[in-house]
Amino acid sequence: MEKLLVIGLDSVPPDLLFGKLLDSLPNTKRLYRDGTHGTLETCHPPITVPAWMVMMTGKNPGALGIYGFRHRRGSSYTDGYIVDSRHVSEPTVWEILGERGLKSCVIGLPPSYPPKAINGCLVTCMITPGPEKEFTFPQSLKNEVRRVVGEYAFDVTFRVEERDSLKRELFEMTKKRFKLASHLAREKDWNLFILHEIGFDRLHHAFWKFFDPDHPKYVVGNKYERIAEEYYGLFDELLGDLLEAAGADVPVLLLSDHGSKAMKGAFCINQWLEREGFLKLARPPLGVTEFEKAEVDWTRTMAWGWGGYYARIFLNIKGRERGGIVPPEDVPALKSELKRRILQLRDVSGRPMKNSVFEPDELYGVARGDKPDLMVYFDDLNWRSAGTVGHESLYLSENDTGPDDSVHSMNGIFLYHDPNNHQNQIKSMNAEEVAPTILNLFGLPIPDGMKGRAVKLS
Ligand SMILES: [Zn+2]
Structure with missing residues (x-):
């Protein structure tokens, strides 16, 4: 040609x-x-x-x-x-x-x-x-x-x-x-x-x-x-x-x-991690707050997440993160537990969400660069991930970073x-x-x- x-x-x-x-x-x-x-x-x-x-x-x-x-x-x-x-x-x-x-x-x-x-x-x-x-x-x-x-x-x-x-x-x-x-x-x-x-x-x-x-x-x-x-x-x-x-x-x-x-809505990943005991805030946020600006108690936090079309979850691992607390040998069990709970999540009306959780190394064979520890799709991507904290519910009907109607x-x-x-x-x-x-x-x-x-x- x-x-x-x-x-x-x-x-x-x-x-x-x-x-x-x-x-x-x-x-x-x-x-x-x-x-x-x-x-x-x-x-x-x-x-x-x-x-x-x-x-x-x-x-x-x-x-x-x-x-x-x-x-x-x-x-x-x-x-x-x-x-x-x-x-x-x-x-x-x-x-x-x-x-x-x-x-x-x-x-x-x-x-x-x-x-x-x-x-x-x-x-x-x-x-x-x-x-x-x-x-x-x-x-x-x-x-x-x-x-x-x-x-x-x-x-x-x-x-x-x-x-x-x-x-x-x-x-x-x-x-x-x-x-x-x-x-x-x-x-x-x-x-x-x-x-x-x-x-x-x-x-x-x-x-x-x-x-x-x-x-x-x-x-x-x-x-x-x-x-x-x-x-x-x-x-x-x-x-x-x-x-x-x-x-x-x-x-x-x-x-x-x-x-x-x-887009059906946004799911508050960090608020959920907090509710489940994987993430601790030093004090409750005054209103809706970007996660980067929230006061996180890293000495008691095992995992946190990012917003976006999908959620990236990071683990606070001893020897890797500056204030890491999860011993490396406990990482596989922590990932399994997070996966198990994420797969059981329900949407705002109580219906089971079709969630997927991936580990980059398993998904790609080789995962280079700055990869997350887990990748999560909420309800077949119909729900996006909201990283902000301080919301009244885990479920938002709007995107948390500005008007957005599609995923x-x-x-x-x-x-x-x-x-x-x-x-x-x-x-x-x-x-x-x-x-x-x-x-x-x-x-x-x-x-x-x-x-x-x-x-x-x-
Ligand atoms: Zn595109």
Whole structure:
């Protein structure tokens, strides 16, 4: 293969793109009708970072040592960091192609800030602090970006109450990103072109309760009822432009990194650990308090947790944490006891939750880097984890870190369309299979370290 266009639609679930919205999306529908499509089973955890890098390197999160955006620094109680491009040490598909002299153009793929050298060109992702920073490779590309779209937008602030201006910014951001993509697709020399759009994820988190009649907080006749049709419709139009800019003969692969679904609520992990006797606060918090600011009695705390789409649980182990109290030989029994109790949890209405508890080493084979001791999904991810303390109940109907209506699910999408080889077949793929599949499309061998198979798309 000479050329491949990859479009990453962050957080797009099959039931929207291939389901209820498909008939209103003429370009997508044409690709769907004549292409190979299916569900893309994502990695654990189903989160943007690490999911895109799992797809682009063919390595699981344990091998990458990336378990989410935020990480705990070593065995610190409070110190953390955000993952960026420097934490990705495994080769990506564009690096493997680059070694063979093939050129790539990559826009927005997380995490790609700060920009790394590439055989081609690169525009960084939504973790970029702002357009005043270096965000392109080569550096000179930055002026070209400004010339084509003016002020480039990496992301929108989406956990806000004021949704009118958010809607405007969201649509504006996506238009600019696709305008830039179409320009670069036309002007640059490339074999692999990758565009990532974060806007879908922001649409879902900020507006899910407005467009999904099944969301517990849906209100009939609200002013954003059709926003999903509008946003996906905008995408479909811009997709048409980009396909034309890329060239009529170029195959396209649409991917999403996980799905999305309505959030049922947030479960207060630290309050639960306290109630069960695993965590002690020196004094009760005055109102809702971030865990990092709560007065924890570390001399009597065995475990604490983090909020997010899933809960990370850390144990206070003697010889590892500064004030560790759990003897290393007691760790397996403590993990088992936590697991046992978590699996028995019920939701706010008394129904058993479908919870899962994973140990990173068992889940990944090898788990590098700053991993949690346990990873917990509440009720098949329908409930997120709240790390804050000082709530009146263990169950919150809202996210504790700002308005958010959706959670992630394990099923994303893929859709491959080759203009010269129409197919209509349904297949399945998982996140680790994406990199070998792309290399295979280019006729390249699969490196030994990639465990996934290459899915035959045509
Ligand atoms: Zn995502």
